[in-house]
Amino acid sequence: MKIGITCYPTYGGSGVVATELGIELAARGHDVHFITYQQPFRLTGREVGIHFHEVAVTTYPLFQYPPYDLALASRMAEVAEFYKLDLLHVHYAIPHSVCALLARQMLAARGVRLPFITTLHGTDITLVGQDPGYLPITKFGIEQSDGVTSISDDLKRSTERDFDVYGGLHGPIEVIHNFVNCDVYKPDEARRTELRPQYAAADEKLIIHLSNFRRVKRVGDVVEVFARIAKQVPARLMLIGDGPDRSIAEHLALSHGIEDRIHFLGKQDSVQDLLPLGDLLLMPSEMESFGLAALEGMACGVPCVATRVGGVPELVDHGANGLLYAVGDVEGMAAGAIEILTDRARLEALATAARKTAQDKFCTTRIIPQYEQYYARVSVQ
């Protein structure tokens, strides 16, 4: 098929999922066209079967806010007509659903059919989408979509409840979970031997946190939990990512006197090279509609200590392949982490189970065909 994909191309879960989906679809012989304001960060620009169409936003002194949405809708229609796309797949409802709707209408007026699918990722429903300024139009964009997918059962339920979309949809919301390529994200002993000494001594545990450092990630809790771990277990913390709350983490590290035990790596392109170096991943988020970072860690054989929110329990089974706690339960998370970090056999059992969960339930080989089947259904509707 010829598929147009629109997403936020910068660091963030929805962009990662959209980009990895494009890569996997292209590897299966589909022609994939990314229509975004910059090349998605996980693409090199040299992938076979992947094309990138930049959306240029013209500014004018009259525009206090340059109309990106219009430029995107216009480019979607142009690319779809020129390359004869079978469908558009937009990731993150705001504003992409409404842009796709405009593109569909522009082409319909010229006798060209362009169905579009919206994938809901989380904060487009649970946070930003709740804003009264965005809710009505986001609901409209979702209802007008030819198909809607959600990355977890929990997000599907939240959308149905908070957006009251039952009647307006073309069909039920299809749950297609986040996925990971288990051949790329995998335990890697050679890499551990080569790279781990840069970040932790042989007798130290390496704890990892990976996020965009937004408020919802509770990066402060990451440092609080680590401070408690570091009092009892020789350990280092690797923070991957950057964002508004990085300075909170830096401030807390200084106040606990543990700044020399923390590696602030900033944004990283190849997290698959870093995750296998860890022993445990911390994800104490206020909300996660799925928790892709945890899945990527699990595929690398790194179990997580996380919060019992949103779709995380669809991935993490407390005590079996990771540990779950209430939001803000810093003491509980620290105690759980210390317990498993000091019990080698238990840590290994969790690591093995985490990898197995990723392989059995969330591997690309299992999830990508679900998208292909859904595309086929929607494009013939």
Ligand code: GMT
């Ligand atoms: O977590 C973020 O801030 C990024 C956000 C996004 O939309 O880019 O992530 C959401 O989508 C990810 C991929 O589907 C999910 O794994 C994350 O759980 C979800 N984040 C939240 O729900 C907070």
